[in-house]
Amino acid sequence: MESHGVDSLNNRDIKNEVACHQSGTLISAKNPYISEKNENNVKDWKQWKKEKKELHKKWKQQRMIQKAEKLKQKEEQMKEKEDKEREENLEKEKVGRDYTVSIALPGSILDNAQSPELRTYLAGQIARAATIFNVDEVIIFDEIGMEKMEVSTEGEFTGVKKKGQANLQMARILQYLECPQYLRKHIFPLHPDLQFAGLLNPLDSPHHLRTKDICPFREGIVVNRPAREGKGSFVYVGQKKDVRVDKLIKPGVRVTVKMELDKMNPKRPKGVAVMPCTPRVEGGLYWGYAVRLACSLAAVFTECPYKEGYDLTVGTSERGMSVDEVTLSPFKHMLVVFGGLNGLEACLDSHESLEIDDPKFLFSYYLNTCPNQGSRTIRTEEAILISLAAIRPKILEVQGR
């Protein structure tokens, strides 16, 4: 009974203390109503309270750590998402190609061919090699270094069988093959240099489109049909309907057209005349090669059409360094030069103005692209295919593709 009373008292006291504690006035341990047992209970309770506080503190700390971890995780996820988006954007940007590859070779290699048909076929092989490897510019240079050379394929024909016209003939056949079939008769009048060109294998490149092919760009020729004042010009792009472009351009000029269908009237196609490099730069499309005639090896470099010049030049020879040991340096405009029957050394001999007798000093790299070759000599047309195939993975590597 008594113990029950004490217990009741204890309970009451504890309740009291809790009540007082809650109201901010803790009952003293010397409270006369509190027995020793009670005092122990109060101590236990204080201990419990302390532990509880401790636990609460730990729990709070843990919650803070958890919150910080969650925040960190969220930040990492955001960063990952941003990185992925950046990579995707980069990939999208990489759709376009901002670098170019040029090749240079002497036109004199045609003189080694035995017949007009074989001369033509040889030029066709160069055109196919250039197209297969997405070459943007083909430069035909004079090996001997003529002081003045006809650098246009327009003008009088002086004979397909004659030697000496090899540069012009090579350039003309290359231009003919590069031009989409539907434009050829508008751009190339009959010419004996092109007598056998119709028999050549087509290049079948992305800008050689058929009537019904759909492509965001088309090559065309401005027709002699005036559009209304201020309404630009009409361009024949190899389709039934001529495309109206924004600019007023002289009839007969070849243009690259960025196509846009008139949403109001699809039967009246519209487009914008763009630079020939736009399909490559914007869409990563291979859009054929430009042909340039150079009166000497020196002019190959000095008359570069890119205002920054060629920033990576490669000379090719069996005496060069093995292509297998080379990593190319980054570039915007690459030039690969091939020699003729007697190689690049012979070209330099006739170029006193260059004041260099070893071609390896003329180029960033002087490469043997077919180490351990099985034939004593590799012909220029073969060397072009071999070299471009060997250099291709190195270009892709250095351009991050």
Ligand SMILES: C[S@@+](CC[C@H](N)C(=O)[O-])C[C@H]1O[C@@H](n2cnc3c(N)ncnc32)[C@H](O)[C@@H]1O
């Ligand atoms: C018929 S070869 C010239 C051979 C000549 N006897 C020489 O010493 O260079 C014509 C061209 O093909 C290219 N060529 C031939 N063999 C090559 C090789 N192993 N590596 C790179 N280019 C080569 C060079 O551009 C050369 O100027």
